[in-house]
Amino acid sequence: MASTFMQQFAKKRSLLKRSSKKYLEEALYKKLLSDGGEERCVREKLNQFIDSRKSAFKWEAGHSLKILRSRKLYGPALKLSEVTEKRGMNKTISDQAIHLDLLAKSRGITAAEDYFIRLPESSKNHLTYGALLNCYCKDSMTEKAQTLFEKMKELNLELGAMSYNSLMTLHLKNGLPKMVPTFIQEMKANDIMPDTYTYNVWMRALASVNDISGVERVIDEMKRDGRVAGDWTTYSNLASIYADAGLFDKAEKALKELESKNATKELLPYQFLITLYGRTGNLIEVYRVWRSLKLAFPKTANLSYLNMIQVLVNLNDVPGAEKCFREWVSGCPVYDIRIANALIGAYLKEGSLDKAQKLKDQVRRRGIQANAKTWELYLDYYLKKGEFKFAVKCVGNAITAGRGDGGKWVPPTAVVKTLMQYFEENKDVLGAESFVEVLKKSKDEVGAEVLESLIKTYAAAGKKSAVMHRRVKMENVELSEEGKKLLNEILEE
Numbered sequence: 001m002a003s004t005f006m007q008q009f010a011k012k013r014s015l016l017k018r019s020s021k022k023y024l025e026e027a028l029y030k031k032l033l034s035d036g037g038e039e040r041c042v043r044e045k046l047n048q049f050i051d052s053r054k055s056a057f058k059w060e061a062g063h064s065l066k067i068l069r070s071r072k073l074y075g076p077a078l079k080l081s082e083v084t085e086k087r088g089m090n091k092t093i094s095d096q097a098i099h100l101d102l103l104a105k106s107r108g109i110t111a112a113e114d115y116f117i118r119l120p121e122s123s124k125n126h127l128t129y130g131a132l133l134n135c136y137c138k139d140s141m142t143e144k145a146q147t148l149f150e151k152m153k154e155l156n157l158e159l160g161a162m163s164y165n166s167l168m169t170l171h172l173k174n175g176l177p178k179m180v181p182t183f184i185q186e187m188k189a190n191d192i193m194p195d196t197y198t199y200n201v202w203m204r205a206l207a208s209v210n211d212i213s214g215v216e217r218v219i220d221e222m223k224r225d226g227r228v229a230g231d232w233t234t235y236s237n238l239a240s241i242y243a244d245a246g247l248f249d250k251a252e253k254a255l256k257e258l259e260s261k262n263a264t265k266e267l268l269p270y271q272f273l274i275t276l277y278g279r280t281g282n283l284i285e286v287y288r289v290w291r292s293l294k295l296a297f298p299k300t301a302n303l304s305y306l307n308m309i310q311v312l313v314n315l316n317d318v319p320g321a322e323k324c325f326r327e328w329v330s331g332c333p334v335y336d337i338r339i340a341n342a343l344i345g346a347y348l349k350e351g352s353l354d355k356a357q358k359l360k361d362q363v364r365r366r367g368i369q370a371n372a373k374t375w376e377l378y379l380d381y382y383l384k385k386g387e388f389k390f391a392v393k394c395v396g397n398a399i400t401a402g403r404g405d406g407g408k409w410v411p412p413t414a415v416v417k418t419l420m421q422y423f424e425e426n427k428d429v430l431g432a433e434s435f436v437e438v439l440k441k442s443k444d445e446v447g448a449e450v451l452e453s454l455i456k457t458y459a460a461a462g463k464k465s466a467v468m469h470r471r472v473k474m475e476n477v478e479l480s481e482e483g484k485k486l487l488n489e490i491l492e493e
Contacts, residue, residue, distance in 0.1 A: 028056040029064040074105040097131035104135040126158040137170040180205035207241040232261040278311035302336040313346040348381040372398040372409040420453035427461035448477035
């Protein structure tokens with residue numbers, strides 16, 4: 001109690017110091033999210049903070065990292081973690097475990113392994129080992145995960161619920177839900193106290209084999225045990241399981257429990273309530289919770305509007321989604337293309353191309369460019385309509401726009417196959433060649449399947465090529481026997 005008071009006092013005292021030109025005028029996380037939650041915007045704000053050479057307190061840097069991770073903004077979070085260390089903020093072992101996790105999510109598992117190897121031996125405890133184990137489990141690296149877990153046992157490291165949770169989640173993801181009760185028994189045998197996540201993954205494992213009565217026995221055991229009080233995530237998980245099973249009455253009963261657990265009026269439980277009531281088809285409850293959310297959070301976040309509009313669209317309440325969108329536009333400090341995309345997608349799904357175009361034009365007039373997701377929505381629309389020339393343009397536009405995290409947008413294999421078949425059937429060599437050039441902007445090698453389809457298009461059109469053999473060789477691909485035969489047919493003598 002006393003330590004909590006001292007932490008709060010230290011924060012208040014540090015905030016009073018903020019008037020100095022040395023520090024930011026506002027909390028770091030507020031500055032980073034001031035232009036919305038899109039990764040591009042957060043990166044720009046972070047770069048501004050770095051260039052300003054102004055400081056932030058260690059506690060607020062840690063709080064900002066927590067918020068960025070919760071929003072899956074791993075790239076900016078990693079950069080912030082690196083900057084704080086360069087500026088002399090010493091990392092605790094817990095900080096190092098978080099940094100390792102961010103490396104895995106942003107730069108891959110090899111970067112995380114290299115970081116772990118370079119850590120001093122004093123930092124290699126259950127926290128950093130546990131973080132690396134979790135990374136292996138997230139990437140479905142079963143053999144490495146099991147080997148590391150056995151090493152942790154050999155080193156007599158403290159094995160808590162988190163390590164078992166990671167392994168149980170891995171086995172569930174690998175289609176081995178029956179392994180989960182084995183881990184539960186091992187935890188009980190070693191007197192390792194479960195946490196809410198343990199019970200959640202145990203329930204999901206039983207649900208995956210349609211053992212709903214088993215799920216209910218887990219809830220009863222948790223209540224009898226008494227050491228772990230089910231929180232809102234427990235009942236969110238339970239409601240989701242019931243909804244998947246079509247047991248909507250039981251799902252809504254669990255949602256009432258969820259709501260009662262949100263005494264502190266956190267945002268995330270409201271979001272889950274809206275989503276899950278949407279899955280039960282209860283539009284009245286969706287609107288009731290939405291009103292409660294807005295009362296609790298008068299400055300309603302973009303993410304909340306996005307969630308609400310998506311739920312309304314899924315319930316075919318497009319007029320309600322439009323009203324919600326207009327409300328958001330009238331008061332939003334930062335225009336978020338994701339929210340516009342939710343409504344554009346709804347219009348295209350119902351075949352209202354004119355409405356979608358009108359909204360896209362409104363977005364452009366606000367100075368916001370359509371992103372890759374926008375063009376994906378149009379791509380899906382034109383493919384279903386069989387308007388393949390427009391679909392090709394959408395692929396090009398999506399590649400040009402790129403992904404929100406700065407990476408390249410790569411068209412799905414099925415889409416590429418459909419469009420190449422279209423060119424082949426129409427003997428459109430020029431169109432196929434133009435499309436291949438578009439694909440090269442998203443990946444260095446187009447692959448054997450695309451080249452073989454291109455060769456078939458040449459053959460269908462009765463056209464020759466003097467360079468196709470060299471192209472196949474440069475791509476270093478292996479054609480099928482049919483492809484090799486057609487390649488020889490189209491080569492100019």
